């Protein structure tokens with residue numbers, strides 16, 4: 343938890359309690375449903391919570407923003423972002439239902455009311471969103487096909503609406519056709535070695551019917 347406060351020192355009491363509660367909740371749930379790999383659970387705050395919050399170093403979502411988390415799994419990056427931005431609406435979608443049940447239970451316990459989950463492939467989701475976030479789901483060319491038509495027309499953030507994708511490694515080949523893409527290095531914000539190769543890939547997208 344100290345790690346979260348190190349980079350996000352202005353959390354409210356409620357947010358601190360919510361972030362603190364994640365450790366025992368994910369540990370408990372992970373014994374029943376495998377939402378986080380065994381190797382990672384001991385490093386929940388660095389590998390999952392802080393990594394998810396890397397997106398918040400790139401953009402501070404304006405109150406009222408709507409954000410879709412595609413392939414959220416156990417709730418990353420959606421749950422930590424929803425705690426950090428209580429006045430934004432988060433829609434967490436995954437094609438595997440059992441993980442969403444864990445997210446719902448965790449959100450109920452910590453009274454996180456700005457999260458909605460849907461069991462579906464994202465291609466079948468109808469809404470539009472200011473931002474679409476994701477981590478570890480698929481390569482960008484396929485991802486952009488899946489989320490076609492899901493970017494909101496109205497822009498209410500300083501950063502243009504689009505995709506914010508947590509990725510690592512060499513992305514030259516994967517991103518070569520995206521001229522508007524911008525990579526933010528998480529090592530510019532976080533000093534821990536885990537972030538040395540981690541990036542937030544931002545792709546602004548226009549509203550298309």
Ligand SMILES: C[S@@+](CC[C@H](N)C(=O)[O-])C[C@H]1O[C@@H](n2cnc3c(N)ncnc32)[C@H](O)[C@@H]1O
Nearest residue numbers: 413414415418436437438462463464477478479
């Ligand atoms: C490797 S996990 C990543 C989970 C989470 N984003 C994280 O980083 O911890 C990929 C997740 O994407 C989901 N997924 C894959 N294709 C999907 C699709 N078309 N629509 C919704 N979810 C999908 C899978 O069910 C799985 O839970």
